[in-house]
Amino acid sequence: MTNPPMLAQGREYLAIPGPSVIPDAVLQAMHRPAPNIYGGALIDMTATLIPDLKRVARTRHQAAIYICNGHGAWEAALSNVVAPGDKVLIPATGRFGIGWGEMATGLGADVALLDFGRSAPIDIDRVAQALREDTAHSIKAVLAVHVDTSSSVRNDIAALRAAMDAVGHPALLMADCIASLGCDRFEMDAWGVDVMVTACQKGLMVPPGISFVFFNDRAAAKRAAMPRVSRYWDWVPRANPDDFYQYFGGTAPTHHLYGLRAALDMIHNEGLDQVWARHTRLAQAIWTACEIWGQDGDALGLNIREREYRSHAVTSLRLSKGRGANLRDWLSENLGLTLGIGLGMAAPDDPARHDYFRLGHMGHVNGQMILGLLGGIQAGLTALGIPHGPGAVEAAASAIAGR
Ligand SMILES: *Cc1c(COP(=O)(O)O)cnc(C)c1O
Numbered sequence: 184m185t186n187p188p189m190l191a192q193g194r195e196y197l198a199i200p201g202p203s204v205i206p207d208a209v210l211q212a213m214h215r216p217a218p219n220i221y222g223g224a225l226i227d228m229t230a231t232l233i234p235d236l237k238r239v240a241r242t243r244h245q246a247a248i249y250i251c252n253g254h255g256a257w258e259a260a261l262s263n264v265v266a267p268g269d270k271v272l273i274p275a276t277g278r279f280g281i282g283w284g285e286m287a288t289g290l291g292a293d294v295a296l297l298d299f300g301r302s303a304p305i306d307i308d309r310v311a312q313a314l315r316e317d318t319a320h321s322i323k324a325v326l327a328v329h330v331d332t333s334s335s336v337r338n339d340i341a342a343l344r345a346a347m348d349a350v351g352h353p354a355l356l357m358a359d360c361i362a363s364l365g366c367d368r369f370e371m372d373a374w375g376v377d378v379m380v381t382a383c384q385k386g387l388m389v390p391p392g393i394s395f396v397f398f399n400d401r402a403a404a405k406r407a408a409m410p411r412v413s414r415y416w417d418w419v420p421r422a423n424p425d426d427f428y429q430y431f432g433g434t435a436p437t438h439h440l441y442g443l444r445a446a447l448d449m450i451h452n453e454g455l456d457q458v459w460a461r462h463t464r465l466a467q468a469i470w471t472a473c474e475i476w477g478q479d480g481d482a483l484g485l486n487i488r489e490r491e492y493r494s495h496a497v498t499s500l501r502l503s504k505g506r507g508a509n510l511r512d513w514l515s516e517n518l519g520l521t522l523g524i525g526l527g528m529a530a531p532d533d534p535a536r537h538d539y540f541r542l543g544h545m546g547h548v549n550g551q552m553i554l555g556l557l558g559g560i561q562a563g564l565t566a567l568g569i570p571h572g573p574g575a576v577e578a579a580a581s582a583i584a585g586r
Pocket of ligand 1: 201328359360382
């Protein structure tokens with residue numbers, strides 16, 4: 184029995200882990216004529232973004248805006264504090280730590296990779312061991328991804344800082360919060376993060392195009408001691424502009440700024456703690472359903488076994504025999520629901536790459552969307568004859584109901 188494709192009509196749901204669903208308020212804020220960049224409302228509005236961005240990052244320190252995607256923010260952050268020849272330590276838990284490391288290599292850094300595979304969090308003890316062995320303090324920075332969007336693992340950044348302090352190692356702690364900011368709890372200052380990078384198209388709900396680097400005084404001191412920093416990536420004028428153009432190293436990303444203003448209003452009107460609580464509850468409903476589906480034989484599997492290490496923004500799953508891709512195709516063709524492809528979980532020539540898929544549940548998502556997502560997956564599993572445990576959607580509804 185197949186469902187008629189007519190059920191794909193209606194509002195589509197892009198449930199991939201970024202870019203995320205764009206709120207109507209953000210779209211409407213961006214739908215306007217070109218504003219003047221030499222005076223007027225845009226200038227005053229931009230100044231209001233900075234404190235509100237810092238509130239989302241939970242930092243009192245500095246923020247720089249870049250017109251680029253997350254990869255650009257990676258390079259921006261590294262350019263300010265990592266000189267050619269500096270050693271950086273990367274505890275990788277999926278594709279993104281490795282990607283940040285490639286960026287560092289491209290800038291001439293000496294990258295030491297501790298690879299914890301594709302289904303496990305950072306082993307803090309092993310990082311501590313590597314730092315303890317570095318008695319010369321040649322490691323200048325530890326680069327850690329908070330939520331790895333490929334594996335959907337969530338790392339304990341506060342514990343990583345505590346381990347660095349316990350060893351007495353002076354390296355900077357740099358965190359990638361591109362997937363997690365505005366979804367999973369993150370506290371830059373309280374957790375002792377020196378540099379944090381993020382981008383606008385995930386928890387911040389704005390179309391891709393602007394990214395952010397937050398940095399504290401320790402990182403600023405490292406920047407001041409750098410032999411040189413490429414002019415475009417230099418965070419000093421961006422964080423302390425004398426002229427408006429210096430925020431962006433050139434023309435402002437005008438419409439993105441209006442979109443971001445609307446998104447930050449949404450986040451702060453809801454309250455950041457409430458935003459985190461919403462993501463937590465929705466993620467629990469997703470896990471509940473997936474765990475039940477997975478009870479039947481070789482059916483669906485969650486990539487991260489322990490709930491404690493699962494992100495509240497993205498969930499990586501697999502269905503054997505390439506059925507992950509079948510499910511994705513069926514849902515987009517038949518229900519107007521698009522799931523994320525697996526990323527970095529299998530080699531490009533490995534047929535297992537068709538097994539993996541991901542659910543994005545970051546940003547502008549609510550209970551009915553997640554129940555629609557889960558009900559849709561249930562329909563797909565049924566239509567494709569994929570064995571799955573019973574009662575998953577009902578249990579997810581109970582989780583949404585707080586029961
Ligand atoms: C999305 C993402 C990136 C890359 O961001 P782009 O905007 O695609 O360059 C890096 N790190 C993490 C954790 C991400 O989720």
